[in-house]
Amino acid sequence: MQIGGLQKITLIDYPGRIAATVFLIGCDFKCPWCYSSELVLPEKIKKQPRISQKEFFKFLKERKELLEGATICGGEPSINKDLPQFCKKIKKAGYLVKLDTNGSNPKMLKKLIDEKLIDYVAMDIKLPREKYQKILGRKIKIEDIEKSVKILKEGKVDYEFRTTVVPTILTKEDILEIAKWIRGAKKYFLQNFKPEKTIDPKFEKIKPYPQEYLLEIQKAISPFFEVCQVR
Ligand code: SF4
Numbered sequence: 001m002q003i004g005g006l007q008k009i010t011l012i013d014y015p016g017r018i019a020a021t022v023f024l025i026g027c028d029f030k031c032p033w034c035y036s037s038e039l040v041l042p043e044k045i046k047k048q049p050r051i052s053q054k055e056f057f058k059f060l061k062e063r064k065e066l067l068e069g070a071t072i073c074g075g076e077p078s079i080n081k082d083l084p085q086f087c088k089k090i091k092k093a094g095y096l097v098k099l100d101t102n103g104s105n106p107k108m109l110k111k112l113i114d115e116k117l118i119d120y121v122a123m124d125i126k127l128p129r130e131k132y133q134k135i136l137g138r139k140i141k142i143e144d145i146e147k148s149v150k151i152l153k154e155g156k157v158d159y160e161f162r163t164t165v166v167p168t169i170l171t172k173e174d175i176l177e178i179a180k181w182i183r184g185a186k187k188y189f190l191q192n193f194k195p196e197k198t199i200d201p202k203f204e205k206i207k208p209y210p211q212e213y214l215l216e217i218q219k220a221i222s223p224f225f226e227v228c229q230v231r
Contacts, residue, residue, distance in 0.1 A: 001080040002026070003051040004039050006059065009067065014098045014120065015160070019069035022056060027075040028104050029136055031126060032200035033166045033193065039075040040199060053086075060093045069096035069119070078105035087117035098122065103148035104141070113157045121152060121159040127170065128177035135169065149182055160187040162231075165214060167193060167206050172217050179221035187227040190214050 005023035007013070013021050025048065027040045038044045060070065070090050077083055078101050087097050098120040101109065112118045125145075126132065132140045152159040161182050165175065175190065182188065193208045214230045222228040 001053075001082050001086060003053065003056055004045070004048045004075070006051055006056065008059070008063070010071070013071045013073075014069040014096070017069040017096060017098075018067055019071055019096075019098065020060070020063065020067055021071040021073050024072065024074045024077045024080060025050075026079055027102075028079050029076065029102055029126075029140070030199060031136060032198065033164070033169065033203045034199045035194065035197055036075065037197065037199045053089075057089065057093060060090065060095060064094055067095065069098055071098040071100060073100040076102050076104065078108040083108060084111060084115065084117055087112060091117060096120070100124075101148070102126065103145045106144050106147035106151055109148050110151050113151065118157060121157055123148060123152060123159065123161050125149075125161050125163050125178050125182060128174050129181055130177075131174070149185075153182075153185055155186065158186075160189055161185050162189040162191055164191045164193055165209055165217070166203070167209050172213070172220070175217050176221060179224045183224040185225055188221070188225045189229055189231050190218055191231045 002025040003022055004025040007021040010019055010021055013019055023039055025039050025045055030040060034040055038048045077099060090097050096119040097117065099112065099118045100122050103123045127135055129142055132142050132145065163175065163178060192214060195204045195206050195208065198204050218228055218230050
């Protein structure tokens, strides 16, 4: 595993906790609207400075009085076979662990939950089920994404689902489809799209949806969830 970035403090990333966010290099998806090309595209990954694990754990040790949690983000953290050991070390340092994932590795997700190595999961639902392969490519295994949804809905770990509502890719109808798929989940958040440094530069020119549109969708799908909000 390689660490390609560290946000030393965040009050918003880990719900209700003061946390740091660690960014792992590499992803099995290539969403054209992704803001993290330096962690996804091989030519950019080469140029991305690395942070050693030694440095990272030294930082956690020094900040123990201030921070409560660490978010492991990517790229896609679950592509790393040594993720369980990494989580274990963070927990041993006295931190809560939040995992951000695209849900492509249900086996890893289950292992982390069963071994109590993570305390919170934020899983991205990128698209309605039937659009994953069409938009993100044939290699995507939708069965894996579905399995991850099921695992989280069992409620063995605190979790949320979230969708970045990208204009030209997702409409109100698509979000309704997603809501029907994941209905009954504890928390579902809609995030507005930010047109900045996207993998496909075309998306940098796309205007985000007006907030009112997202609120209209949120109103329509709220009955499906315990908590449903626009972020
Ligand atoms: S948005 Fe997430 S899943 Fe998609 S390419 Fe970027 S890091 Fe990977």
